[in-house]
Amino acid sequence: MPRYSKFMIALHWATAVLVLAAWFTSEGGRHVRENPPLLHFSLGLAVLVLMIPRLLARMAGGAPRIEDTQGPWLNLAAKIGHAVLYVFLIGLPLTGWYAASRLGVPISFFxxxxxxxxxxxxxxxGLLAELHETGGTLILWLAGLHTLIALWHQFVLRDGTLRRMTPV
Structure with missing residues (x-):
């Protein structure tokens, strides 16, 4: 089975680490105005910045074709799942930037x-700030599901899917 490029693998794992780090450094509520989580802002915006080369690489054919397909429904589900993750990876930083702006918090990127x-x-x-908070938890659930599906492919189906995204 073809592997992802080293560039795509690096972007994938860097994005995963940044999403986790952003979640762990998040703070909500009234305290954000007085003590803004600047590291959280920078980590979230780093995710947004990484999405640019990630989307460009994917559009340029950075995702290898799956040789051993599981059928049209599972292929469609995989495409929808990846699209939903990409929407969250772009939408969460933007809604966070918007929410911080509405709070009057100065935004900086490192x-x-x-x-x-x-x-x-x-x-x-407002509503976008609430969606940002809820979305932050949802993306962790989606990433967890993404991980479980990759493990299912690797250890139950034994189709080598997980090896396509490992750095070694």
């Missing part, structure tokens, strides 16, 4: 100031 996406408000930042 010390580089970024413009606000919205005007600050005095009250709660």
């Amino acid at each position: 010390g580089i100031s970024l413009p606000a996406l919205a005007a600050p408000v005095q009250g709660p930042p």
Whole structure:
């Protein structure tokens, strides 16, 4: 079975590490205005930045074709699952940036100031901020499901799927 390129493998695992690190450094509630989680902001925006070369590499044929298909329904489910993960990997950093802007918190990407996406408000930042918090938990569930499916392919189906994304 063909493997992903070393570049795609590095992007995949860097994204996974950044998502976990962003989740562990997240803080919610009223305290964000007084003590913004700057590391969380930078890690989340790093995910967004990594999505640019990741999407370009994928569009350029960076995902190898699956030789041993499991049937049209499972192939469709895999494509939908990856698309949902990509939506979360792009949507979460953007909604977080928006929510921080609404809170009036200055946004920076590892010390580089970024413009606000919205005007600050005095009250709660709104629905997108709530979606961001919920989405942060959902992406961990999706990533966990993604991992379980990869393990199922590797150890139950024994089709070598997991080896396609390992660095060695």
